[in-house]
Amino acid sequence: MQRYEILHRTYYNFTTAVQLGPHSLRLRPREGHDLRVESVDVRTTPASAIRWSRDVEDNSVAIATFELPAQQLMIESRVIVQQYNQAPFDFLLADRAADYPFTYALEDAAVLAPYMAGEVQSGSEHAALASWVSELWPAGKPIQTFTLLQLLNAHIHQSLSYRVREEPGVQTPTETLALGTGSCRDWAFLFMEAARQFGLAARFASGYLNTPPSSANYGATHAWAEVFLPGVGWKGFDPTTGLVVGTDHIAVAVARLPESVPPIEGSFIGPPGSTLDVGVWVTPQQ
Numbered sequence: 001m002q003r004y005e006i007l008h009r010t011y012y013n014f015t016t017a018v019q020l021g022p023h024s025l026r027l028r029p030r031e032g033h034d035l036r037v038e039s040v041d042v043r044t045t046p047a048s049a050i051r052w053s054r055d056v057e058d059n060s061v062a063i064a065t066f067e068l069p070a071q072q073l074m075i076e077s078r079v080i081v082q083q084y085n086q087a088p089f090d091f092l093l094a095d096r097a098a099d100y101p102f103t104y105a106l107e108d109a110a111v112l113a114p115y116m117a118g119e120v121q122s123g124s125e126h127a128a129l130a131s132w133v134s135e136l137w138p139a140g141k142p143i144q145t146f147t148l149l150q151l152l153n154a155h156i157h158q159s160l161s162y163r164v165r166e167e168p169g170v171q172t173p174t175e176t177l178a179l180g181t182g183s184c185r186d187w188a189f190l191f192m193e194a195a196r197q198f199g200l201a202a203r204f205a206s207g208y209l210n211t212p213p214s215s216a217n218y219g220a221t222h223a224w225a226e227v228f229l230p231g232v233g234w235k236g237f238d239p240t241t242g243l244v245v246g247t248d249h250i251a252v253a254v255a256r257l258p259e260s261v262p263p264i265e266g267s268f269i270g271p272p273g274s275t276l277d278v279g280v281w282v283t284p285q286q
Helices: 108-115 123-136 145-159 173-179 184-197
Strands: 002-025 034-043 048-052 060-065 068-084 201-210 223-229 234-239 249-255 264-269 272-286
Touching: 002 201, 034 048, 034 060, 108 184, 108 201, 108 223, 123 145, 123 173, 123 184, 145 184, 145 223, 145 234, 184 201, 184 223, 184 234, 201 234, 201 272, 223 249, 234 249
Parallel strands: none
Antiparallel strands: 002 060, 002 068, 002 264, 002 272, 034 068, 048 060, 201 223, 201 249, 223 234
């Protein structure tokens, strides 16, 4: 078991005092047999009333409501978690899913259908992605399911250049392939859409990554993809690092679409214009 402290500070600076609308905060990690939340402390300046809820994906969401106007909004989350995902390769796929291709059981397919539907809209974009996928794995060639997903994960990691993108939004898979660059959320979305081309259910995961500082530091906020594998459940793949998701990954929210789970979203009434500063520190604990 590994303990982590996660400190996440966000500052919004406005041109003048504004009236803050409700803000949705996705800052509490998802709990399960592989992760336990030991403590959570969320506070804001100006002070707010915080009400916890869960969305349709069972993500924890704190709704913060404000009374006082402010020229700066500060949101701070301090969380301590216990991470038990020590052996990410210690799993066993159901026999029917060990080799690709396979089909999901009918009862699973009914639930997974939204996660299997691709988001690529135009015919040309669909053809470009299908062509890229076929080059990665020619249809009909025998392969194990997990090997195929590892191949996809490694190919994105090795063939593209990582780029920090401060602007909001997610590139389409064809944009990422054409540019040859992208952020972690862009690469996760490309992985998802490629997996869906294979007929697999995939979803977006956002959270934190424990990584040492370096000249190519991906930052402590992070995003990756998950694929539903019979006998295993939702299994995470991180094309940014080229690794299967393990102890250093701490999921906060999952969704069918990347834009559905920003860490913080809200509104304000006042003159347009604001700046954003974010700091995140993931620190191993004894």
